Amino acid sequence: MRRRTALGLLAAPLIVRPATAQTASITYWHHFTSTTEFQGLEKVMALFTKRYPSIKLVQENIPNPEYMAKMTAATMANAKPNVAMVTAERVADLVAMGTLTDLSQRVKSWSRYTEYPAQAWSGCTVGGKIYGVPAFTFxxxxxxxxxxxxxxxxxxxxxxxxxxxxxxxxxxxxxxxxxxxxxxxxxxxxxxxxxxxxxxxxxxxxxxxxxxxxxxxxxxxxxxxxxxxxxxxxxxxxxxxxxxxxxxxxxxxxxxxxxxxxxxxxxxxxxxxxxxxxxxxxxxxxxxxxxMSYQFNGIANPAQADASWNWLGFWGEPDAGIAFLEETGYFPSNPIVAADPRITGNPLYAAAIETTKFGRLPxxxxxxxxxxxxxxxxxxxxxxxxxxxxxxxxxxxxxxxxxxx
Amino acid sequence: MGLGTLSERRGWVWFLLVPSLLLIAAVVLYPTFWGMSLSFREMRLNRPDLGTGFVGFKHYVALWNDPVFWLSLRNTLVWVVGATMGEFLLGLTTALLVDRGLPGFRAASVLILLPWFLPNVVAGHIWALMLDPRLGVINDILVRIGVLDSYFAWFANPDTALGAAMVVEIWHGFPFFALLLLAGLKAVPLELYESAEIDGAGPFARFRHVILPQLQMIIVATVVLRVISLVNAPDIILILTGGGPGRASQVLSLYAFLKVSKEFNFGYGSALAMVLFVGLMGFSYLYVRLSNVLKE
Structure with a gap:
């Protein structure tokens, strides 16, 4: 009995849940490669963790040339990540393979849905269903x-x-x-x-x-x-x-x-x-x-869908968009964020702002x-x-x- | 019936083999037959509307009429024959030199293995940088000694892309031959050299009548292994040229990889893989048979 009590005391710190315990864990596959991209991702992840301390976000880098091969294998083996980065030209293939989850309902009831131009959504729409949320734009x-x-x-x-x-x-x-x-x-x-x-x-x-x-x-x-x-x-x-x-x-x-x-x-x-x-x-x-090549994030594995959705939507927040831009130069996908004086005040960005007026989707x-x-x-x-x-x-x-x- | 009685029966032997047979079936036979069956089925992951039904020899007929297949087949032959011969000759020369036991050659025998230690990806990127048309040290040396007038884009020219990739492959692969041939040379009995010397054999005669026959088994085994490896692994070419420019360096294994990884066409990719599989089986059988290495 005494021994049990002693063991229980030892184990107590392990089983008592701290106030900031993470209740959900999601995996995020992406193909960022450069140092600046990683710095940008780390900044966005830090901001996300601050906003959602109960969600544990695990990122995994997959080199772009192997990205589709790995996504294909993960889909076939039913070992998909919760969230996956998807470039516009890959959306149709991944939807056809059954990799991505239909997000239409979530997207249309999202408060920021109308902030994006229709073109942004059409890039991740297949058969009238929306399969991603724009994260940033090239x-x-x-x-x-x-x-x-x-x-x-x-x-x-x-x-x-x-x-x-x-x-x-x-x-x-x-x-x-x-x-x-x-x-x-x-x-x-x-x-x-x-x-x-x-x-x-x-x-x-x-x-x-x-x-x-x-x-x-x-x-x-x-x-x-x-x-x-x-x-x-x-x-x-x-x-x-x-x-x-x-x-x-x-x-x-x-x-x-x-x-x-x-x-x-x-x-x-x-x-x-x-x-x-x-x-x-x-x-x-x-x-x-x-x-205008939108980079989307989509939900591949619908387990932990709510936590995954929080991560998708977070990329549309001004703080996340500007933090990522400052490290990488990648344009925010949300025009409200792109209108920030930190962007419009830089003359070197004028060409990009002008291009957004006639730019086409891939x-x-x-x-x-x-x-x-x-x-x-x-x-x-x-x-x-x-x-x-x-x-x-x-x-x-x-x-x-x-x-x- | 007790275990003792059971173990006396003839069938017991087969019973003991069951675990091994199951393992072989799961690890070797199932993937092989699955791959074979894919080549007779429609399987395009991004075209679920086409279904996954049996299509007979459709992919093989398409392959027969596909000019890229024939170009890739030709490139594969050039690539494999050239790289194997280059690696073998360089490896044999290295092994003969190291075997002479000259001062410093013991250390050299370790150094020559360095390229083999490098992963293909690393070796490919190192050489891509050394042959870079802007910054490459090899271009710089060739210009300085007057071989070239200006830096040359080795991987951007259809006439040199495959050859340049082959040079990299030979550099990377020759230690495999050097190591195994050196082991073979060390196993040649000294009496044979002494007898040959007494008979008045010169270096060339010794090489032809003593060394080569003694190395025959190793040569056959290494060539078969290396050919299989070169046919199946397109990584060096993928890194250096991506099969280009304009498919000038595209080999069959790379073509199969691109069909599957870019077009998600597993049926056609499997048909290409089956061609490689059958080709390698045929080559290995004929090569071993013609070399008479198993005769004794």
Whole structure:
């Protein structure tokens, strides 16, 4: 008896629940990679824990290239996380796989629902059901070397014709200087789809392939000739991915680079103020196309749905949005938050704010990720390396799209 | 009937084998047959409307008519033959040098294993940086000694991408051959060398008539193992080129991986995997048979 009492006393601190005991534990899968992204996530998590001390949030990083493979395996094995980060172009695939949970009811009764534009919700809506909550936005824009433009008497290009002319003028291979850091390697397909639309070709209409062969080939010819004919981009362009185009711009090899607001802090840390600036992506002959890529969070495993929903909604709070922006440069998805003076007061963000007025959602049909990676990307590279003509590459892309749909 | 009587019966042997057989069935046979069955079924995770029914040889017919399959098959042959030969020759040369027991070679025998210790992912990224068209030290050296006029984008050119990746693979994989061939060399009886010397055999004759026959079993085993590994693992290529540019370095295992991981097309991906499976089985059987290594 005495022994039992002694054991009970020893165990007491373990079984007595403290006032701040966590009653729910949720897992969050994401594909943040850079130091700034992690710092931003930690800040948001700290704010969340302060607001919801009873919820234990466990984050798990999965590298982006393996993200879908792991999500697929988790779905098949019924081992899904509570909450998963979902990029706009993956929503349709993940919904088709049965990975995401329908959040329509929760979203529509949420106090912040109407603060977001309809476009933000359409990016995570499939078959009329909402499967995510926007967390932040990547707004496409262009970084350029203002000092070089000033030296050459150039202004930031507003049309693709101006853009190509500037790229040619600023190219000087003797100085290892090129007008544009063209992304022909991983992820480069994105701009091909954008350019097709900028030249007036749709991609998919009513679930059917709708690429205009002639307009698309013209767009591809324009883009690939920056290397094959004008030599205004580094010779390494067919293999250059995000890291290479960023390094090229930061080390003074290239004068212009297309990316999104996500690389803002990296560029700002590498280049002196005043030597660089931002502007919206130039307009094509038919349209000015830049993407507003919302990053959503969705509930994958509906266990602990209430706690998961708190985490999803927290990203729409001003404090969370601004804290994340300050660390990463990533735009808040909630326009109310994006109107904060801390954002509108920075002239370098003006291009992003302007882009939000015409920015489009990425293509979101089922199979877009596979088609982009496995068809558009290699066919674009073939045209870029002279292994096929732009028209042949577009034909192959159309055939691939038909097979996908 | 007691346990003692039971153990005297012939069937007892089979009874004892049951746990092992069950384990083999669960770990080896089930996944293999499951993979085979997938290749005869529709299985696109993002297209549940297509169902998961039996489609016969549909994927194999599609594969036959798929130009990317044939291109990937050709690249696979080039990749495997080139890398295996390169690794073998470099490994054999290294093993022969280390076996001579020259001063400092004991330490060298440890150092040559370093590439093998590195995970493929790490080795791939190291070489991607060394061959980088902007910052790469190899480009810098080649320009300084006059081999190149300017930095060259090895992985961005369709003519050099596969070859450059092969160089990395050979560097990474040759210690496997070096280590095992060195072990084989150490096991060659000294009497054979002495007899050959008495018979007047020179270095080349010794190599041909003493060393090679003694190493034959190891050579066959290492080549089979390495070919299987090279055919099945696309990680170095995935890191260095992603199969590009324009599929110039795409191999079959990478194609299967992309079909499954990007398009979620498990049926077609499994058909590609089955082609690799059957091809490797055929190669291993023929290679071992033709090498006569099991004759004795």
């Amino acid at each position: 707004v496409d824009w262009m970084y350029y070397r203002k000092d070089w433009f000033d030296e050459a008497g150039l202004k930031a290009p507003t049309t693709m014709a101006d853009f190509a002319a500037a790229a040619v003028k600023l190219t000087d291979p003797a100085k290892n200087r090129y007008g544009f850091g063209l992304r022909g390697g991983p992820g480069g397909y994105k701009f091909i789809i954008d350019l097709f639309e900028a030249w007036g070709s749709p991609i998919v209409v009513n679930g059917k392939p709708a690429i205009d062969r002639i307009k698309a080939a013209e767009a591809l010819r324009f883009y690939t000739e920056l290397l094959t004919k004008q030599k205004a981009v580094p010779a390494s362009a067919p293999g250059d991915g995000f890291r290479q185009i960023m390094d090229g711009f930061k080390t003074g090899q290239t004068a212009m680079v297309w990316h999104h607001t996500g690389s803002f802090t990296e560029i700002a840390a590498a280049l002196k103020p005043g030597t660089w600036a931002t502007c919206p992506i130039p307009a094509g002959p038919a349209a000015r196309v830049a993407r 293509q979101g049909f089922t199979g877009v990720a596979g088609w982009s990676d496995n068809v558009v990307q290699p066919e674009f590279q073939k045209a870029l390396t002279g292994r096929s003509t732009p028209a042949q590459a577009v034909d192959a892309m159309i055939a691939g799209l038909e097979a996908t749909l």
